[in-house]
Every structure is written in C-alpha cells, then in structure tokens.
Amino acid sequence: MSDLDVYQGAVRTSNAKVHGPEAFEGMRKAGRIAAECLDVLYPLVQPGAITDDIDKVAREFILDHGAYPACLFYRGYAKTVCISPNHVVCHGIPGQRALRDGDIINIDVTAIADGWHGDTSRMYGVGEIAPRARRLIDVTYESMLRGINAVRPGATVGDIGHAIQSYVEAQRCSVVRDFCGHGLGQVFHDSPNILHFGRPGEGPALKAGMFFTVEPMVNLGKYQVKLLSDGWTAVTRDKSLSAQFEHSVAVTETGFEIFTHSLNGLDKPPLIGGV
Numbered sequence: 001m002s003d004l005d006v007y008q009g010a011v012r013t014s015n016a017k018v019h020g021p022e023a024f025e026g027m028r029k030a031g032r033i034a035a036e037c038l039d040v041l042y043p044l045v046q047p048g049a050i051t052d053d054i055d056k057v058a059r060e061f062i063l064d065h066g067a068y069p070a071c072l073f074y075r076g077y078a079k080t081v082c083i084s085p086n087h088v089v090c091h092g093i094p095g096q097r098a099l100r101d102g103d104i105i106n107i108d109v110t111a112i113a114d115g116w117h118g119d120t121s122r123m124y125g126v127g128e129i130a131p132r133a134r135r136l137i138d139v140t141y142e143s144m145l146r147g148i149n150a151v152r153p154g155a156t157v158g159d160i161g162h163a164i165q166s167y168v169e170a171q172r173c174s175v176v177r178d179f180c181g182h183g184l185g186q187v188f189h190d191s192p193n194i195l196h197f198g199r200p201g202e203g204p205a206l207k208a209g210m211f212f213t214v215e216p217m218v219n220l221g222k223y224q225v226k227l228l229s230d231g232w233t234a235v236t237r238d239k240s241l242s243a244q245f246e247h248s249v250a251v252t253e254t255g256f257e258i259f260t261h262s263l264n265g266l267d268k269p270p271l272i273g274g275v
C-alpha cells in the first residue's frame with residue numbers, strides 16, 4: 001500500500017477513488033451549476049454570436065454562483081469553456097469566430113464548487129442544421145446514454161466502452177480513440193480512464209462511490225484526429241463532422257446517478273431542421 005492509497009484527497013491516484021455521502025452532495029452541487037450554465041448558454045447559440053462572448057457569459061455565470069471555472073488556467077488554457085464547431089472534435093478555444101447558420105457546436109463546461117468538479121457538455125445547432133448533422137447528434141447522445149446505462153457495481157470500464165462502440169459503429173459512425181472520459185471529484189482528470197470503445201468484461205471493475213465522466217466523441221467519417229498548432233484544438237483528419245455529449249456520473253449501489261442533468265429539460269437541446 002502506498003501513501004496514495006491512504007490519502008484520497010485532491011491528487012490524481014492510480015486507483016479510482018471511492019467516495020461517501022458528503023462527496024455525493026458536493027458533486028450534485030457542482031454538477032447542477034455546470035448544467036445550469038449550459039442551460040443559460042442555450043439561447044445565445046445563434047447565427048452571428050461570437051464564441052468569446054459565450055465564454056464570458058459562462059465565466060460570469062460560474063463566478064456568480066460561487067464556483068470557479070476548472071478550465072481557466074488549466075495547463076495554460078485561458079478560457080472558461082471549450083466550444084467545438086463542426087469538424088472540431090474537442091477543446092476548441094473560444095475566440096472571435098462568429099457562429100454561422102447550419103453550424104453544430106459542442107460547449108463543454110467544468111465548474112468547481114466547494115472543491116468538487118462538475119463536467120458536462122452538449123451539442124447545439126446554430127439556426128437550421130442539415131439532416132446528417134442531426135443524425136450524428138442523435139447517435140452521439142444515444143451512445144452516451146447507452147454507456148451510462150452500463151454503469152453499475154461489478155460492471156467494467158470495458159462494458160461502458162462496448163455499449164458505446166457497438167451502437168455507434170452499427171450506425172456507421174466512428175468513436176474517437178485519442179480522448180476519453182475520466183475519473184473526477186476533487187481532481188479534474190483522475191483515474192480511471194473511461195474509454196468509449198472496448199470489450200465486455202475488460203478493464204477495471206466499477207464500485208459504488210466511483211465518480212467519472214462519460215463523454216463520447218463520435219465522427220460521421222473516420223475516427224482519426226489531429227491536433228492544430230494552438231496545441232488544444234483537435235479536429236477530424238478527414239474533416240468529417242464530429243459530435244460529443246458529456247455527463248458526470250457516480251456508480252451507486254443499484255446502478256448510477258447523473259450529476260449534470262438539466263433542470264430545464266435541456267440535456268439534449270432542441271435542434272431546428274435536419275428532420
């Protein structure tokens with residue numbers, strides 16, 4: 001046994017942490033703030049909106065709620081949220097880009113409240129979107145739900161990945177390999193890694209009290225990604241559209257609890273067009 005096995009505080013450990021009731025309360029509060037932030041951003045996602053303005057609203061919202069944006073100054077990142085349009089897979093940096101009719105964007109927000117992290121992202125449509133864009137968003141959301149539905153004590157990380165991958169590939173889409181979900185709690189990116197592909201029964205077993213994200217990135221084309229020279233923005237190599245949803249979840253005695261539900265029915269924001 002190492003010191004890290006005993007000290008279960010705010011350091012990344014190689015083993016996944018198991019948490020008690022007070023930690024659940026902390027995660028509910030952090031998750032609620034992150035989810036409410038995404039609710040507040042929903043009406044701002046319009047043609048002509050500047051992504052940096054959306055970032056500022058998110059920052060103010062989080063600070064006004066007594067929380068802190070986990071991404072701000074995280075490993076040199078200088079914004080509150082990630083905004084990833086179209087073929088951007090993840091970690092798009094808000095800037096002077098104006099949203100255009102037909103864009104699809106992911107907004108990813110992480111808030112720290114009383115030391116606990118709430119990490120969640122959703123897809124939004126800008127104006128009217130194409131049928132293939134809506135299909136990708138639908139497939140991605142459903143894949144996240146299937147992954148979360150595999151969460152229960154005794155299941156493995158591979159069960160989650162398999163539930164996601166088998167569904168996504170049956171829909172003739174692909175699962176990004178280079179980014180994964182992660183343990184979280186008092187640490188932003190902790191063990192275990194939650195791969196969104198895998199085989200049933202493989203990987204670490206889940207125990208009640210573990211917290212982690214499920215955040216599949218799904219491409220209409222091939223799964224390969226490349227990193228742009230800003231060191232953050234990941235895009236699909238084949239320029240195909242990419243989508244992502246993310247919830248923060250716990251393993252409970254009977255299954256799972258989702259910490260980042262919208263209280264306004266916006267877990268999957270309504271899309272215009274594409275039917």
Ligand code: MF3
Nearest residue numbers: 071074077082091108110119
């Ligand atoms: N929120 C992202 C995740 O789901 C991490 C973003 S890190 C940042 O893990 F620095 F790019 F913001």
Ligand code: CO
Nearest residue numbers: 119213215246
């Ligand atoms: Co995450």
Ligand code: CO
Nearest residue numbers: 108119120246
């Ligand atoms: Co996130």
